[in-house]
Amino acid sequence: MLNARTLREWITASLGPQAVAKHMVAISTNLTLVEKFGIDPNNAFAFWDWVGGRYSVCSAVGVLPLSLQYGFSVVEKFLKGASSIDQHFYSAPFAKNLPVLLGLLSVWNVSFLGFPARAILPYSQALEKFAPHIQQVSMESNGKGVSINGVPLPYETGEIDFGEPGTNGQHSFYQLIHQGRVIPCDFIGVVKSQLPVYLEGEMVSNHDELMSNFFAQPDALAYGKTAGQLLKESVPRPLIPHKTFSGNRPSFNLLLPSLNAYNIGQLLAIYEHRIAVEGFVWGINSFDQWGVELGKSLATQVRKQLHASRKKGEPVEGFNFSTTTMLTRYLQESADVPKED
Template identity: 40%
Template sequence: MVAWKNFDQLESYKALNETECVDLVQALTAERVKNYTVPMAAGMSYNYAAKQVDDKILELLAKLSEEAELVEKFKELYNGAVINTGEQRLVLHQLTRGQLGNAVNADGVDKRAFYVEQQNKIADFANKVHNGEITNEKGEKFTTAVQIGIGGSDLGPRAMYLALENWAKVNGCFKMDAKFISNVDPDDAAAVLNSVDVSKCIFILVSKSGTTLETLTNESFVKDALAKAGLDASKHMIAVTSETSPLAKSSDYLAAFFMDDYIGGRYSSTSAVGGAVLSLAFGPEIFARFLNGAAEEDKLATNSNIKENPALLDALIGVYERNMLGYDSTAVLPYSQALSRFPAHLQQLDMESNGKSVNRFGEPVDYPTGPVIFGEPGTNGQHSFYQLLHQGTDIIPLQFIGFKNSQIGTDVDIQGSTSQQKLCANVAAQIVAFACGKEDENKNKNFEGGRPSSIIIGDQLTPESLGALLAHFENKVMFQGFVWNVNSFDQEGVQLGKVLAKRVLAHETEGALAVYSDLLNI
């Protein structure tokens, strides 16, 4: 059995606090850049040469990993232990893309077989839509899939769709447009509905419980639009939900595909939550390739050697930065426009998972836990918030993501270099500029440097590399939660606002809540 201890109870905590971080201005040499790299799945690599660690600190991080039993805890997780202590649940999102350990049975069901069954059902449905076996009431093919969901039912699937949309078009795999409705703000649903031909849309309602306020409100908004167009909503909607939800056997839907309580929303992109929309948009074969990339990366996360486990190493360096160096934010900076919504997904993944001030037993912790996550694609971000990153009073660690080749496969030579070369030149320049800085007598032009970063480098953003990228960050967040001894798999912080909102709508308010309700004319 593994031991669950607070970070500050470990010997490694004291040892790491007594170390001095690396002076990046002096340390970032060509040799270091070559050597400080760990292979990832799908031909990618994680380079941490511009992080404030050296061999001594890496040795201490390896001891931390061993003392905190991080890989052993991961093995407990994928072999079916109740890791989500807040809700007394298993944590099985890795099982949606492969079997890492023993067969996991829950509720009398082999869960791997259950997830594969749902994937097969989705694949069959998507193929029938694509070949015209399932059509609208006029016998016309559906051309657009519209996902209705919020939080993990929107952010991950939307980010994955946008990441592969252009690639699929270039490679002849694009089947259907996909749109997303998430915000309960009626302007969100209206904007999507005004941009599509509703008669040729399949709407995917995603709600595990079947009771999510925003999602059901938007479903009603969509049903009203379909009715006004003279269309039968039940011929245009499918549900992704749990088998016990009120949506599961409803005649309001063409089909229902199932998830369960063992996969949190922010970890659900490789389940039916992402599977339905991605299989409809690109075809089941592309979704399967995405899963394969994630499964390959998951296997690396089982390695106890931190220099052969990129997610574990990334996690440990992040813990060192958060707890020993006192950095409270991390910027995720993909130099790929296709990953435009990936930072938003990671924002939820990380902050909803590890934004906790009590440990897995409900006891307060005396050290910082999850960082603030934000980001935008480069080079756009360079013309936005990089000023603060370079010369602000706070040091913010950076996680770059870059690809050697674009998704379009062709490019234009402009002034001696292609657009992709210009993009890659910018990310290389930024890493060195942040780390090494530049001395100038004019203090307004002086760059202190010492701003740490890592970069994940791939050949091209493909289904496999996207799956690996997703799994890398999921596993990184998991390992950090293990170090901090928090439960990364519940999200009670989301609930209080929901409860109070229901009170407002029921006009059961008093005090400040009542006055705010009046101010907003509710």
Template identity: 40%
Template structure:
């Protein structure tokens, strides 16, 4: 079928459904069974979306008309799906088990991935055994990850989410994350650390990122000042470099034995599965890291092989397309009901908005519709006391993803298990009220309520139910969202793997550094920037 025909059919379907409230749709006793989908211990509940089962059929037809299955094949087989940079996007290769091969440009990328994992395992074992020694001969007991964007958000999110899975060998190692370019995070942290027992992990794909190198240079000088030793000694004992440009890491002074490699085809927001995930492996052990990879690989296989109508990432993507392009909803809230997932909304903000925040199609033409919505979120119970007021009674339509594990604290105290039951109850109740509004109450109570106590409902939401939050399950969850992003990019006809907007910002910031130090600013600058530069320089001159 032609994509234009599919879009026309979907517009007709949307028009006919706009007058129907979710309370009416949810009166169907078979709706939950029809609109829930499962794979490997994970359940996707679409029953609170403003659509019918046949709407999904129409959306799948749209995906087929965009040759989605062929595009999935291209992704996993190493074709250059990142068209503007002429390279593959092989994050799926990073979690492919040993024993398989994938040749890209005459090289087996799986063999390279496994070689890096082996070196990671060796470094982690050295740290966990206390054999990695600082300049004084004391064992390293603190690791500070220096990175930004994907080199920070993924490892940070995962380490916090899986902190309960720390093996005994890792219990004595503190882990910190530094990303801010202004030095505020690092400055405060360094005052609390022992330089003789602190190891810095410098994570930068290009090894030219100003934010990251500025923090690294401050950390390096701190160690030199504290020890009185040469830079070579400091870098050998206190730095690991993770990069796709090992020659630049060597120029900076990090010895090759302290370097871990990843590749140009690993996008920053997909890099936690690579050597960038070293802090994760330090935190939860190499076995835990491999379980994380295994969970993601389970979804990779499902995404590649499952029929589109039963494919969890595809269905999640298609529901997003329906909301954004047919129901005109452009705000998306991520609402985990588990405190361990506090950093998940920020992680997904980067994954989705940096990937699909595009207005130019693969052929260079302007898109003729909306692409990525604005994402934000918070742990559900906190959000209930912050922005749920807007969700329930505001003027904006918002699609929501509720994410919650069914089980927690199964081997802990009754009071902790009761707290998890409280989180579950709140999650289900909020999803219910967002869908039903006043109709969640009895008719008499709803009818007698004053206007300021009325709830319109009809806010669509998805519930993603995990059995438990384990390394394997978290790997599944993140991979589902990754493949959702790719599916939507295929349908919108955009490239989700470049980020030229980000690159422009970096280039302009580098040029602005020079302007800050000039006595006379360039007359090519705009009046607003010139005004601020003059004001800043006046204040700096006053001291």
């Protein structure tokens, strides 16, 4: 809301207060506050008040900005793709239900095998923000320590999600995945490249080169490499312990036909329903987020202190020693920061 008020001030300063109603729209469930802010309620896009922010991509919260960026004809295909997985999740038997199977695998890996993390590894640069998005959807939903009835859980829930596109990750954290901690991996590949390139005389196209890694990495995780195999390859004995791969490390491959809007809608819906399945099995509420609220309430105290110290010169009080020290230093060193025009 501070950002919204900042934009309102910018528009008003240039075009006058009457311009707010014509140049700003709102996505809100509270039309009274929309009008009070200065936006015409006819320019407000409603959405369901029971939809959490991380699940709101398919509501007006996501569809409006996506439509402005790509056009609604594209976004409509995205919504139809998501809807197709909704119907699959609702109607397919469990043995063939993709979100159910993936959710059960995650529960097995986390609660039974004790693997705390999951790597999301799309072999497409266009999906570079997919892993960070799933971080929020998953960790904000299933990061719980009590059941839906408020009883402390006797097992771990939730996964530590992280990831990077394709070969970026291979040169970043795959070393840990192959020979360090066991981290289940989601490999996401695409059959058709968005920008196909083939250089004359090369063995394979650029996309085939990328996909060679996509197919090889899960095999390396699953089967590893034994000391016996290394001996047959005449690897020096001192290097054998360093080049041995234990294998038996879980992963799965998801292969998309292409990266069109419909398939992206399907991909997102698969993960959203998968996360819901995990929550159902764990017996937790995947749709609240009380863990976020404590930080917000403490931030309110800090905000009041900053105001009191800057405007009235009041000392920092009511915080622990560490925070008091840092806040005091912050106020001292930021006092002379020149204000922007």
